[in-house]
Amino acid sequence: MELIINGVPRATASSPVTPLLNVLREEFNVTGPKPGCEQGGCGACTVLVDGQPRRACLLAIGTIEDAEITTIEGLGTPQALAPIQAAFNDRYAAQCGYCTSGMITAAQALLDRSDGPVTREEVLDALSGHVCRCTGYVKIVDAIIAASTGEFDPPPDDDRLDPSASEPEVQVRGSAA
Amino acid sequence: MKAVGARLPRYDGIGHVTGRTSYVDDVRVPGLLQAKVLRSPHHHASITHLDTSRAEKLRGVRAVITHKDVPRNEVGLLEPQGFPADEPQLARDVVRYRGQPIVAVAAEDVDTAIEALELIDIQYEERPALFDMRLACEPDAPQAHEWGNVYPHFGPYNHRRVRKGDIEWAFERADTIVSGVYRPQAIEHVPLETQAALAIPEPDGRLTIYSCTQAMYYTLSIVATHLQLPMNRIKVIGGTVGGGFGGKVDSASDIVAALLALKSQRPVKWRWTREEEFLASSTRAAWHIELSDAVSSDGWILGRRMTTLHDAGAYARMSPYGLTKHAFHHTGAYTIPNLKFDGFAVFTNRVPTTAMRGFGVTSVSEATEIHMTRVAEVLGLSPWEIRLKNANRIGDTTGNLVAMQDPSTVRVTLAAAERIGLELAPGFRNMTGDRRSGDLLPEHLVAQQAPEGVHVLSRDATANGGGS
Secondary structure (H helix, E strand, O other), rough: EEEEEEEEEEOOOOOOOOOOOHHHHHHOOOOOOOOOOOOOOOOOOOOOOOEEEEEHHHHHHHHHHEEEOHHHOOOEEEOEEEEHHHHHHHHOOOOOOHHHHHHHHHHHHHHHHHHOOOOOHHHHHEEEOOOOOOOOOOHHHHHHHHHHOOOOOEEEEHHHHOOOOOOOEEOOOOOOO | OOOOOOOOOOOOOOHHOOOOOOOOHHHHHHHHEEEEEEEEEOOEEEEEEEEOHHHHOOOOOOEEOOHHHHHOOOOOOHHHHHHOOEEOOOOOOOOOOOOOOOEEEEEHHHHHHHHHHHOOOEEEEEEOOOHHHHOOOOOOOOOOOOOOOOOOEEEOEEOEEEEEEHHHHHHHHOOOEEEEEEOOOOEEEOOOOOEEEEEEOOOOOEEEEEEEOHHHHHHHHHHHHOOOOHHHHEEEEEEOOOOOOOOOOOOHHHHHHHHHHHOOOOOOOEEOOOOHHHOOEEEOOOEEEEEEEEOOOOOOEEEEEEEEEEEEEEOOOOOHHHHHHHHOOOOOOOOOEEEEEEEEEEEEOOOOOEEEOOOOHHHHHHHHHHHHHHHHHHHOOOHHHHHHHHHHOOOEEEOOOEEEEOOHHHHHHHHHHHHHHOOOHHHHOOOOOOOOHHOOHHHHHHOOOOOOOOOOOOOOHHHOOOOO
């Protein structure tokens, strides 16, 4: 069967009951989604399936054939951050970073379905199934609100972000609000 | 000094927000084997029979290791500090906690490794198990550890002790004695990244280990000691930790992965499941703290008697160190001139305990700060003012006779009061942490002071044992 991962159709040899997380990480080396609990409890493996946040650890691939699967890697790149990624970086919303992929992916779904600024209550609701054991929740919530209003700065120009240094300017992809 | 006070981007921020940061489990190497470990199903048992031959013959299994494969099986995390070793990397003839590793398997995939574990022929004889550190001190309690139920290696003592001043005088002189029992509980760290290690045998005979350790050089020395290899044969790659909080200082996964890699001559990854993490990873210790303060009716703490039990779990690991820190902080941020402290690291059949955010100190701070407020309530005084009155000042000495050079108690307490808009009485509002004088230097606090002009009063702490 075929899975559409970050816009690219990929043929998989895995059984239809294989969890999406295993296929992403072990078959296609898409390692942004993390195995935190593999029981649907922590949110670190969250990906978007047709724009909806889903737990990749509990999602059998046989149920999502032909769906658009978007992981953290599909949101933006180090050279072209999505606004939500730039806001997380600017607001120091990542600590150890292990929950960050899932947090950002779930936040992107919230921003996509909201038109304009989101409220603190909406953010808390969207993140209710996500655990950050560094307990950096306040900054995560602040960053998501900032992403929805555009109140964040993109990262400074830095050659380290681009190995070739041919295009050192870091861009923010898309519009913020 | 451009960085101090500046708002700088995190060096790893872009990697984190784009999912590009590479944690141990994200590293990809060809020919990778997966490890699984047979863990004790019992809290305490003798191993009466162990045969791994059927597991070794299973198709896809590349290495099986037991205690016999560990060049040096028992290594103490505090050996360099003079504390003896007690914990085997893989259990030999006894298991002392549920989840303790006994046999490790490396196979072509996880399912094969799990199947191999099921083919291991092992028999146990259960022993009585002990879970309550207070029961551990009873004479007829089951014995949890080969050394008995109380850690015996604090120099000449079986406990960490502090003695200062004249404790009998303090309790005779006291107007009131305020006592309390405090029991901070065990806490699981629950890092979102479970314990993980990836060990790769290199063609030149060296070993590369991708580790989630919080302490790379420490892990390097512990791995080298277990493997009995010189450190220049081992390269530890790490520093990217998916949450640790103290739970990743014990090198929980590195040694088994390394041994399996050496035996199979293939890269081996061992990543714990969340279930394993809850079952067998170390926790913050539970503590039992009994505290009595001799106080005067005007709010001086004249003396403190304290007995602490620290639940080490089944093996010592870092417990003697955590308990020592606990002992050194048992007066909190305050100066108490007469002290009698006894702290015991107690063995039980719970998982071994380890560091977690303020190792040994959070427990004692919880107890002593709650107690300070209780003393104030009993005396009918302000909990703020009793703290300021007894606060550490320049020239005061701690329980282990370190002279205070720049204690922050007064200024932190005043700043906290200001931030919540609390109006303190005039005598307290303008306090400083300067050397004691006048009303702040009553007779009972004179002898504990370090001589003026001498900034550091350091004394060898051998009376406390441990060769420190």
